[in-house]
Amino acid sequence: MAPPAQSQRSPSPSQPSGKGEVSDLKMQLRQLAGSRAPGTDDTKRELFKKVISYMTIGIDVSSVFSEMVMCSATSDIVLKKMCYLYVGNYAKHNPDLALLTINFLQRDCKDEDPMIRGLALRSLCSLGVANLVEYLVGPLGNGLKDGNSYVRMVAAVGVLKLYHISASTCMDADFPALLKHLMLKDKDPQVVANCLTSLQEIWSLEASTSEEAAREREALISKPVVYYFLNRIKEFNEWAQCIVLELVSKYVPTDSDEIFDIMNLLEDRLQHANGAVVLATIKVFLHMTLSMTDVHQQVYERIKAPLLTLVSSGSPEQSYAVLSHLHLLVMRAPFIFSSDYKHFYCQYNEPFYVKKLKLEMLTAVANESNTYEIVTELCEYVANVDIPMARESIRAVGKIALQQYDVNAIVDRLLQFLEMEKEHVTAETLVLVKDLLRKYPQWSHDCIAVVGNISSKNVQEPKAKAALIWMLGEYAQDMQDSPYILESLIENWEEEHSAEVRLHLLTAVMKCFLRRPPETQKALGAALAAGLADFHQDVRDRALFYYRLLQYDVSVAERIVNPPKQAVSVFADTQSSEIKDRIFDEFNSLSVVYQKPSYMFTDKEHRGPFAFSEELGNLSIGTEPADDVVAAQRVEANDKDLLLSTSEKEESQGYGNNGSAYNAPSYNASTTTGASSGQLDLVSLDQPSAVHTTTASTAIDELLGLGMPAAPSAADLPALLLNAKAAIDPSAFQQKWRQLPVSVSQEISIDPRGVAAMTNPQALPQHMQGHSIHCIASGGQAPNFKFFFFAQKADDSSAYLVECIINSSSCKVQLKIKADDQSSSQAFSELFQSALSKFSLA
């Protein structure tokens, strides 16, 4: 029965306005408030229920607040609970009324019954009214020391609630210290778990302003604390285990023995029926073994079966969450899963989002031995009545063809798709055949024969039409009818809505003209005329360009429009390896499901307890000086042998387009264009590469940077010499940053003239490099810029790590320095500041 219908006097039971009912309730409650007659509690219960049902469906019942409070003087716990629920809902927005409740809540906090003490304390902390915090401190302090674990459990979370209402009150009362004590001493595991979550949240929020808090936050992942939790892990319930495991995954063990001990201890967690526990355990295993290639691979083998079991048990929603993680692992190490391909076959009743993941996995694990079976299976899906599924399956077949050596059979299959005469199948296949030809030009004869038979009238989708037109132009020599088909397409120029298709049409007719001039001349003329009159800017530009090119010199046009093409060996990947690594770092989180690192979808303040790694992710990595490139590449080369190593070189250069959140460093951009021009081809046809070079500004910056005296510091600070060629990779930096305590933290001012130079984010790193201080990562937008620097002592290679936040409007700089050798950190700080101040004068 719906709550509104419960009120029998309601004139319109479907949607009561609520007003009449609420004032009725108010009157009835008032009558009951003082009554001690037997049966009063039952009547009250009914009335309270009505109030709460109105509350649920969104009717404002705050007007009965005082009556509810008056009626709460009862020993009936069910009534009390309803009253607490009500009060919790309305107190925040009615602070004056909330004051009414303080009295009885405080009294209940001293009740004999621990249940009532706990419940009252929870309600008291949930009021969320800033003026009332003074009333919270006493009961909370008592709650933390209560003899009953339920009350302590509530109090531990209560401290966090207080912190969110008034951080200063919470800190002044020294509650975090009490929590820490409880966390390490309490017998009740849930109390311990709540202390941990509260402390994690409090220290993370405090860490940005307080050094001590940052230290405390680091202390939570120190060896003694982590071991304490590990030793008690079986006492915790499954949810608390997830929290502990997440904590352990942040811990950096000192040696491999420690890693094995931890993994042996947690091994049986992989057999837990709760997927969240299993994934949290897997995260620990994966992260701890990252640098141990063999063991890391064994971990993959070990976690395969539990993951597959989780995928096939539980609700479809749960299995989707696990499947997303399996997908991530398959994409990182396809060869480990190549014999499990049958698990990735789609079932007809699965939702599309599951099938899509499975198709990607099938594509990834395809190798010489299983390709035939996988492609056969995929062909079944192509015939599927489900159109999106058929499309995805064709794409999968195409992707497999593009990554295989022996594509013979696959090309035949693709060509068969064209004969199926289903519009969506034909369209999707055409796009693929086009890509295939760019990689394997040797197949052109077979393909052209089939493609030539397709009537352009049956192809309507712009992408497919563009692909067909591209082939008509590219293979004009081999396709008998090419000029005439193009001609008929040009006749319908006006009806062609897609600018992309019109652009391709222009290029194709150009190519065709250069090969078969007499037959195409007329079509070309018509196309150029139509193009010049086109309302779309790009189309008009291209038509004009071709027109002038032909006017200037036909042979030059030939060289530009129809140069001999190199087969494409690698298509640029859409997702950079850096992004993939970030997602892997955030294993067991939404990043994996969304296939995006968290900084792309969460606000900064919601990034969880240990936000450092995310911070670094927000910045662009890779401003190493030229000397370091060699070292970095050497590392990469080694990594390639490592199992899931990070990056393929082709990909790593392609990252400049990951959203506006960070600036592509000009340094990288120039290498991309310099080193790999001609090899790296974007999938889109004939479009200019999307990489922007900022050569001009770089040149100026270089002048600025190089113009600085190379080692001015030597004279000022003879005590400290830095290694000019120091190098560290970002992940090692990150790890070190986590391990080391902050040794210097201060705020300084810089010259506004220097700040002006901040408009180019590359200027400062290059300047600092002249002082042997290397930038690891940088980012931010005006007015806040953030940099991570790294330096190394020349004589004993101990490291200095710097976080530097520059506010360009206030000209303030916040410095945090961490050092292996604490004693020299002050000297380094001075050196750093002097280098920075020289930037100001540059």
Place this chain on the structure above:
Amino acid sequence: MISQFFVLSQRGDNIVFRDYRGDVQKGSAEIFFRKVKFWREDGKEEAPPVFNLDGVNYFHVKVVGLLFVATTRINLSPSLALELLQRIARVIKDYLGVLSEESLRKNFVLVYELLDEVIDFGYVQTTSTEVLKSYVFNEPIVVDAARLPSLGPAALFMQGNKRMPGTAVTKSVVANEPGGRKREEIFVDIIEKISVTFSSSGYVLTSEIDGTIQMKSYLTGNPEIRLALNDDLYIGRSGVPSYGYSGSAGTGAVVLDDCNFHESVHMDSFDVDRTLSLVPPDGEFPVMNYRITQEFKPPFSINTLIEEAGSLKAEVILKIRADFPSSITANTILVEMPLPTCTTRVNFDLEPGVVGQTADFKESHRKLEWSMKKIVGGSEHTLRAKLNFSQELHGNITKEAGPVSMTFTIPMYNPSRLQVKYLQIAKKMKTSNPYRWVRYVTQANSYVARI
């Protein structure tokens, strides 16, 4: 960290709404519902269980037509959130006996009471029905189960199995029976979901069994229970590739590829005598989930024949044979087959004299549906369908139609041959021997024959 939890009806009404952190706007339920309902304009694609909208992450699971939803702003573990939602549904069901819109509406105060203890300020405290008992004081208002669609795997036993009391699976863990005494009983269900794909020539391409041993205990005093499984049960197919069927088939051994256990299960003597021991907590929970890719005999064989009869006509003949003993009866069988889009009309010929069978052409989905109330083991059934098309198909019928899929339930049958040999209740009860129900059931997960 969960910001909000709410339950929506199929129409999008708020049945329960609890805000834990106050950092997500109040209208989130409406925003969520609109997004899910209109995920894609054509309405064909389902919304995924997790999505992000304006910085808010929405998680949802569907249980008996209700949407259980959680929101958060942080980068939470999706498994944790979805597992939690499923668990909340189970806890509520344990308390209310029946989970439905009506039972939730009647008991929303009790549900709020549960929610307050399950999550505090966004952090999960406990989802154990047992632990929650000491915190929860409302008595459930029991709704009549008979009128409601049943829920969950155990509900399979409701149909056609007279040997057990119908009320058992819909009994609340806290409500007392009329007469004040609780009936001492324990249910152990072996539920196997099978997936089989047949090639067009009738060979098994892939097959898998996903099994669960589910337990629901109404025993007082939390006695320890020992559950003995097959002697020849093995876990892990070490050395045997996952799909090497020849390996262990025929030896009679039951080989699980992998399995996982509820946290209450002790495996101390499992290696010696294949016995699991546990103290079952109150409420329903899976003792063990397992996965088998070992070859097994599929319960049904499906035979499809398509004959073209002229340019605009064709005949489809579907044959289903039940390959299990005649002492066993499958029920609620549905055979489906997509037909070419140009199909305009279908005439059906059922076997003469059959009862409990219907055949239908669902025009909107271009689908043939053949349903049977029951099939006795060893029997065979045939359906003939004459199709009329609006345009010529040029022999392309097989590319436009199929595959044939089948759903069914077979009580007292499990293809894996995994057994509970005995169920021992350690402590002697004061009262008479408690009732023990050990039940088997097999259900089709994805049972598909290509044509």
